[in-house]
Amino acid sequence: MTEAQAARLAMRRNEWTGYTAFRVPGYVQCNLVVLPKADAHDFLVFCQRNPKPCPLIEVTDPGDPHPSHCAPEADLRTDLARYVVYRDGVREAEVTDLVDLWREDSVGFLIGSSLTFDDALERAGVPKSKEVWVLETRLQTVPAGKFHGPLVVTMRWMTHAQAVIATQLTSRFPFNHGAPLHIGDPGIIGANLENPISGEPVTEIPEGIMPVFWACGVTPQSVALASKPGLMITHASGYGFITDLRADQFCIP
Amino acid sequence: MTEAQAARLAMRRNEWTGYTAFRVPGYVQCNLVVLPKADAHDFLVFCQRNPKPCPLIEVTDPGDPHPSHCAPEADLRTDLARYVVYRDGVREAEVTDLVDLWREDSVGFLIGSSLTFDDALERAGVPKSKEVWVLETRLQTVPAGKFHGPLVVTMRWMTHAQAVIATQLTSRFPFNHGAPLHIGDPGIIGANLENPISGEPVTEIPEGIMPVFWACGVTPQSVALASKPGLMITHASGYGFITDLRADQFCIP
Numbered sequence: 001m002t003e004a005q006a007a008r009l010a011m012r013r014n015e016w017t018g019y020t021a022f023r024v025p026g027y028v029q030c031n032l033v034v035l036p037k038a039d040a041h042d043f044l045v046f047c048q049r050n051p052k053p054c055p056l057i058e059v060t061d062p063g064d065p066h067p068s069h070c071a072p073e074a075d076l077r078t079d080l081a082r083y084v085v086y087r088d089g090v091r092e093a094e095v096t097d098l099v100d101l102w103r104e105d106s107v108g109f110l111i112g113s114s115l116t117f118d119d120a121l122e123r124a125g126v127p128k129s130k131e132v133w134v135l136e137t138r139l140q141t142v143p144a145g146k147f148h149g150p151l152v153v154t155m156r157w158m159t160h161a162q163a164v165i166a167t168q169l170t171s172r173f174p175f176n177h178g179a180p181l182h183i184g185d186p187g188i189i190g191a192n193l194e195n196p197i198s199g200e201p202v203t204e205i206p207e208g209i210m211p212v213f214w215a216c217g218v219t220p221q222s223v224a225l226a227s228k229p230g231l232m233i234t235h236a237s238g239y240g241f242i243t244d245l246r247a248d249q250f251c252i253p
Numbered sequence: 254m255t256e257a258q259a260a261r262l263a264m265r266r267n268e269w270t271g272y273t274a275f276r277v278p279g280y281v282q283c284n285l286v287v288l289p290k291a292d293a294h295d296f297l298v299f300c301q302r303n304p305k306p307c308p309l310i311e312v313t314d315p316g317d318p319h320p321s322h323c324a325p326e327a328d329l330r331t332d333l334a335r336y337v338v339y340r341d342g343v344r345e346a347e348v349t350d351l352v353d354l355w356r357e358d359s360v361g362f363l364i365g366s367s368l369t370f371d372d373a374l375e376r377a378g379v380p381k382s383k384e385v386w387v388l389e390t391r392l393q394t395v396p397a398g399k400f401h402g403p404l405v406v407t408m409r410w411m412t413h414a415q416a417v418i419a420t421q422l423t424s425r426f427p428f429n430h431g432a433p434l435h436i437g438d439p440g441i442i443g444a445n446l447e448n449p450i451s452g453e454p455v456t457e458i459p460e461g462i463m464p465v466f467w468a469c470g471v472t473p474q475s476v477a478l479a480s481k482p483g484l485m486i487t488h489a490s491g492y493g494f495i496t497d498l499r500a501d502q503f504c505i506p
Contacts, residue, residue, distance in 0.1 A: 041294040044301070045312045049322065059298045061398075069302065069395070142322070145314075174427055 003027070004242045008071070008079040014096060017081050020240040021132055025119035028070070028176065028247050029240035030057055030110040031217030032080060034098065034233040037062045037105040042145025046223070047109065049142040052215035053151055055175045057243065060108040065098075067110055070243035077102045082236035084221065089228030094236055101233060111217040112176035113240050114154050116247045117169065124169050129156035133199035134218050134237050138190025141219060149226030153181060153191060153213040155199075163210045170214065175250060182213040189213065198237045256280070257495045261324070261332040267349060270334050273493040274385055278372035281323065281429065281500050282493035283310050283363040284470030285333060287351065287486040290315045290358040295398025299476070300362065302395040305468035306404055308428045310496065313361040318351075320363055323496035329361045335489035337474065342481030347489055354486060364470040365429035366493050367407050369500045370422065377422050382409035386452035387471050387490050391443025394472060402479030405472040406434060406444060408452075408464050416463045423467070428503060435466040442466065451490045 001009075004027045010016035020029060035043050040062075047054035058069045065076045077098040085093045085101065095101070115132070122128060132154050139151040154177075158166060163183055171179045182189045186205075193202040197218060205211055224232045235241060254262075257280045263269035273282060288296050293315075300307035311322045318329045330351040338346045338354065348354070368385070375381060385407050392404040407430075411419060416436055424432045435442045439458075446455040450471060458464060477485040488494060 037294075041290075041297065044294065044297045048297070048309045048312050056301045059301050 002244065004071070004244050005073065007242050008074050011081045012075065012078040017096070019238040020081070020242060021115050021238050022118060022128060024242050026247055028057065028243045028245040028250050029113040029115040030070070030243055031113050031220070032076065032083070032235040032241050033109040033111065033220045034076070034102070034106050035109070035229065036103065036231060037107055039146070039229050040107040042147055043109065046141070046144035046147040047111070049144050050219070052177060052181060053141065053217065053219035055112045055177060056109060057112050057175055057245070058110040062107050063104045065102055065106070065108065067108065067243070070110060070245050076108045076241070080235050080239055080241050082239040084234050084236050086221070086224040086229070086232045086234070088230060089225055091225070098233060110241060110243070111220070112173075113217050114177045114214045115240050116176040117173050120169060120247060121166055124165055126158055126162040126166050129158065131199050132156055133193070133202070134197040134216055135191040135193065136197060136222060141223065146229060147223050147227045149219070149223035152197065152216045152219040152222050153189070154216045155186070155191065155211050155213050157209045157211055159208060160210045163212050166212055173247075177214045177216065180212050181215045184210060186211060186213075255497065257324070257497050258326065260495050261327050264334045265328065265331040270349070272491040273334070273495060274368050274491050275371055275381060277495050279500055281310065281496045281498040281503050282366040282368040283323070283496055284366050284473070285329065285336070285488040285494050286362040286364065286473045287329070287355070287359050288362070288482065289356065289484060290360055292399070292482050293360040295400055296362065299394070299397035299400040300364070302397050303472070305430060305434060306394065306470065306472035308365045308430060309362060310365050310428055310498070311363040315360050316357045318355055318359070318361065320361065320496070323363060323498050329494070330355045333488050333492055333494050335492040337487050337489050339474070339477040339482070339485045339487070341483060342478055344478070351486060363494060363496070364473070365426075366470050367430045367467045368493055369429040370426050373422060373500060374419055377418055379411055379415040379419050382411065384452050385409055386446070386455070387450040387469055388439075388444040388446065389450060389475060394476065399482060400476050400480045402472070402476035405450065405469045405475050406442070406466040407469045408439070408444065408466050410462045410464055412461060413463045416465050419465055426500070430467045430469070433465050434468045437463060439464060439466070
């Protein structure tokens, strides 16, 4: 059994209930969105128009919870540790499985996560960031059908020299948000460090630190709040889906 | 008026009736697919599952012939020189506009074309190939809904050293088919050089020449023949849509 399979199984059995950030290195991690088929086309166009926050790794056939391309044995209803349910734009609940919520017309969207390249960054000489913050920005996504909303980013801290290496390296991962969206002053993209979606609030960036920002697959959750689809289920921020794909082999097409 | 705008206008007025290969250098060129909304979701999933032959530059809203992202002033009904109409898997007709065929539920898919990077290749020291052949292969696409069929490739001829440069350079253009799908012996991918879809038949590859193959946006035309959708319209091979996007600025996300 691979580490990816073991991790998914542990989540399925509720033995693994924590974050996936910095865990199971080497495998492509994904953000999840589940929508009824009636909303799937609009959301697919939304992803096409917003490839930085929403690079698609796989779209499942309606009703089929098994992602046949990236993890055929997996079950999207059980193999993530934590999900969030949005109804009519309200964050209704956090759940640990979708057994009762998955429908015959449910379509799963797996969106490449930047958690995928943290291991590759480390091997390239960029140590783990103190943490990976998730932040809303002033930037807007390109709308499609009912879907619209602000762009969400991740922020990592590194030295100025490491920021160059990180830009080079993550350019090889366009399906995991690709090159940084922004480097340096958070104010330029309207990222409020004192009020992150996830991570400890930051009041001051230390001397010698360059914050580096990538478009983030948590964007659909802000889109759910803004666009108010009837039902939209996502992973919880930091609780990714672990695929069978090897990160080093899943790069530029 | 830019060269791209002038080219589209000339096609709209039927003053430009020829190929776009090697023309209007510097602008992103696209392959076109037009489908009724009822088939659009399946085709969009098909493109997601086959990003090498079908990298999406834009998907239009139903009924809207204007690609607001990549060429807002353009009209997909008139601004290509030549289109092909497929009905129930039969290549029914070639037409020079879609004025009578465009419907209220028509969705346009613009797929990045490898014709985009020929100019960049030349600037990088890889002279124009003798021609750009289009060839069917033994490789199959990943199906989605009703859509399935063989993968189509383009072939360019270059020296072995130039093949390395071409691989490096085209890796920067994932929205225009990206890195080569294959280098060298055409037999390995089942490409029959004696019976190309477009280009002169080839009986022997000259000494010192390395054929280099990229996934091709003509693939949907083979998919139309194999999958037999009720109505599918495409560009004619070699007659691309010229966008306003600058090729050098539209690279890795």
